[in-house]
Amino acid sequence: MSNSSPEASNVLFREKIWPSFGSWMWPLLIALTAGIAVAPINIAAGYATGIIVMLALAVIMLLRVPVIEVTGQTVTVGRATIERRYIGQVIGYRGEEAFKQRGQKLHGLAFMLLRGYLDAVVRMEVTDERDATPYWLASTRRPEELTAALGGIMYEFTDEGRQADAAADEEHPREP
Secondary structure, rough: OOOOOOOOEEEEEEOOOOHHHHHHHHHHHHHHHHHHOOOOOHHHHHHHHHHHHHHHHHHHHHHHOEEHHHHHHHEEOOOEEEHHHEEEEEEEHHHHHHHHHHHHHHOOOOEEEEEOOOOOOOOEEEOOOOOOOEEEEEEEEHHHHHHHHOOOEEHHHEEEEHHHHHHHHHOOOOOO
8 A cells, every 4th residue: 555645646756865975074084083983992993993983974975965846836855845825936047146045145044955055046035924034045056947847936036136137248248
């Protein structure tokens, strides 16, 4: 007997935010350090400690992979879930504007699921008056698909994005 709900079959978008190749450098360095710390006591124990620490950190990293999922009724980003009816304007960002959204334009009360190794972010406005969170900001590898699933648009197609492009063209004209 299947335990799947009707909502689970109504998934419009799903993405697991797997660690980047460079992210694996840190568990490797920590495991190497642990092995070197134990090696003066016993070389075999040093190797064993390094391998155990590396395996433990790898398991932790893989078990904590966040998921972004959009269904007909809910939006789930990491461990947080909100009903779709409370999602307002949705805008996807790439490049310099995504960098600004993660930094100088970031609201202190925003819910964030950010990964430094991902360039793109999607901003989802929260319209629930009872919720003090103004918006959710999530890193994603596929911002076009996520914004489309939520009925949003990418920044370059907004009026503000077009004006920013026009201003950048005036400052630095493109050569033919």
